[in-house]
Amino acid sequence: MSEAVPLLAMRGIVKSFPGVKALRGVDLTLGTSEVVALLGENGAGKSTLMKVLGGAHQADEGLIAIDGRATPFHSPQDSRHAGVAVIYQEFNLVPGLTATENIFLGQEVTRAGFVAQAQERERATALFQRLGVEIDLDLPCRRLTTAQQQLVEIAKALAFDARIIVMDEPSAALTSHEVERLFVIIRELKRQGIGIIYVSHRLDEIFAITDRVVVLRDGINVGERPTNQITRNEMIEMMVGRELKDEFPSRASAVGPPRLEVSHLTRGRAVQDVSFTVHRGEILALTGLVGAGRTETVRLIFGADRRESGEIRLDGKLLAINSPRDAIQAGLGLLTEDRKLQGLVLGHSVRENFGLPNLERLSHRGFVQLTQERKEFAGYVEQLTIKVSDQEQRAGNLSGGNQQKVVLAKWLARNSEVLIFDEPTRGIDVGAKFEIYLLMNALVAAGKSIVMISSELPEVLGMADRILVMHEGRVTGEITDARHATQEQVMSLAHA
């Protein structure tokens, strides 16, 4: 961090929303060639602060200075003008356009009113060279991998000479190999004098790539330290505001007889002849690289997609699952990977979301028993400590952790025998993660079975009884004693 004039200085930023004061005077400084980690639980104000910087929200009070000069940030255009690029978790790419078209969207290179395609292409190639990667410039972006799309976003930022790049959970959808490549690129950007704000829940990455850590809690700064002078536990304590003993709660394993038996499940190339068994009281982790076919496999089990062949048995009984409805009635529950698109109806109230899979039980002669529904949901709000203003709050207004808890409440109320958790803690802060782990333990202790898909190896090793590794649609390995397995063991199977 340069001692003189910082590249970016945010001072006393205040931002209120109806009923909530999201930011209560936050400071943030970023120097040239510096990577700052912005940490905090969900709801701490990280996203709001970054949206203020991106011009998506306007601060009620406070000052933003670039190179020591106060600069207006009233709109995304202002922000871009000031040299700030925000790469949100959900990318801002038009899926049908190519990388080049996306990079120059809104800043097209034109000659006499026509887009100078050759020139754009040349510049795009140069940008990717600068990043040291190669991208097929003719493919529409939807056909690029997540990692490649991220590179397009970075190139887009460089195309307008951004000097400050904000990365919001950049590793969330990347495999560990891809994360390594991202770090190489971040170091390169740093060398070129760009300041980077790195927002992530993954503490390992914070240690690997950042220079300084800034921690927010409840909309204020609670700490700031060079990364090499802070420990993992100190970081967590700062975020949650209390001491946290373990990341994963301990549990006595009590695996019973077979519960769910899946045999020879197949669908195209995505899932090929997958067979496995989950036992009573067991957490089975399904891991592997993104695109290994884990989500596709559980979607077949749940009837969300049609399987070409394969059988599913519960307690030895063959199930005829042709739709999610069949699976739910048989006693399965699925917490989807993508809460916003698949888990919740964002525009509807949390109560209505909770009721959705339970209406068969909660209604009498077709009429919803509202009192019953409210009472039950109130019970889960208390049990799971879901932070909602009231039962009519829109699901879309909750933080990730609370959204996940609402989804959990849906399936708990359904009393499903086998629960499938697809990336249950993605984008969720440390405190809420721990609560979800506790709940998973309580469920298996009560004799339920859990299939957990996770890309985070510490989570897989810390929570599972048994690990199944997939690669390119096939099960490539099994680790029966998850407690004594190592990350290296899992990785070697995943790259088989």
Next chain:
Amino acid sequence: MKLTRLLTDYGMLIVLGLLCAFFSVTTYSDQTPKGAAAAKQVADSIVQQLGPQARVLIVASEQPDDEAFVAGMTNGLNAAGARIVATVKGGPKEARDALVKMTTDGGKVDAIACTQVTGTWLVFADLKTDFPALGNPRVILPPSYRWPNFLKSENLMNIANQIAVIAIVAIGMTMVIITGGIDLSVGSLLALSAVLATRFIRDYAGGLEASLGGMLPACIAAIIACGLVGAFSGAMITRFTIPPFIVTLAMMLVGSGLAYTLAKGEAIYQIPDSFVWLGRGADIFSLPNAVVLMIVLYALAHVLMSRTKLGRYLYAVGGNSESARLSGVPVKRVLMFAYIASGLLAGLGGVIMASQLKSGSATYGNMYELFVIAAVVVGGTSLSGGEGKMLGTLTGAFTIAVIQNGMNLTNVESYTQKVVLGLVILGAVLLDKIRQTR
């Protein structure tokens, strides 16, 4: 906070209220009582001024309203014990003849009961000089008063009756739009249903001599046929995932073409008089039957949408169909229900229209799909699905009807009306957008 919420939640209702107030003020004018109401006022004032023994001459023209006036006068005077000397039905000449005849017969008259029109006839201008022998009778006519044309009960009934068909069809449309779809075929189904119902009656139920037992199955068959078209649209949408816009656009053409083919290009009017009961009759509290039916259907639809499992599913499918499916909602069945309901209600609308117009024609319902969609949208239902209220749609339908009616009363040209209506639809959606960004 409370106030803004009230304004946004009931914004359209407030707009409707303001429109009614506006048209009430602009149509405030002199009113002349007619028919039975006028008779009662005149009879009362005769009895009051001249006592129950008064000898009365009733003068009325041959208008239908005046028939009621004569009947009302006769009843009212008889009840009070007054004596009706004579009753004139016709023009000024008949009135003069009657007066001349009474003079020659030596009769006396205390009062001449007139309507607003007959009272101004010149023959009564100077009775003292023209017919001194009659004994100076007084001409009594109903008093005029000031009241908005818009707020007259006939006009209000008229609005309700005019919008009933659109409002009923809009129930199904609201369901479809809440699921995130659209149904462009309702206008054509309206025509198809009207043609089918009248053809069934003409060809199979005995035509002009048809009985209730023949007409009812004919109407039900027509409505079911429209339900089947809705089911077909729903099947195309759910089974082959063709966008609803395309499917129902196709069915709009198919339905209209079928209606023209079945009607052979002409209106079908060989149906009994009793067929107009549904469209023109008024049995309960003198509310038109179509309006009563509309109110009942809205009450049922409101309960369905807000209280039942099916209603919850309709919203969920529109809000996020993938989340709904993964939560065990039978998405395809829910969509089928919406399109079948829309078809059935369009069919019902067609039957009501045939009853109102006492004939069936393939030209009915032209452009109605747009009015129906407008009613739904003005009522605050989002075209992107998942949001909207039944009672909002009813408000929307009435808003459109009131604007049209008000403009008719204030003599706004029909072309200008279209411009205004277009802007109102835009304004309503704008209001909704402002509400959402809040």
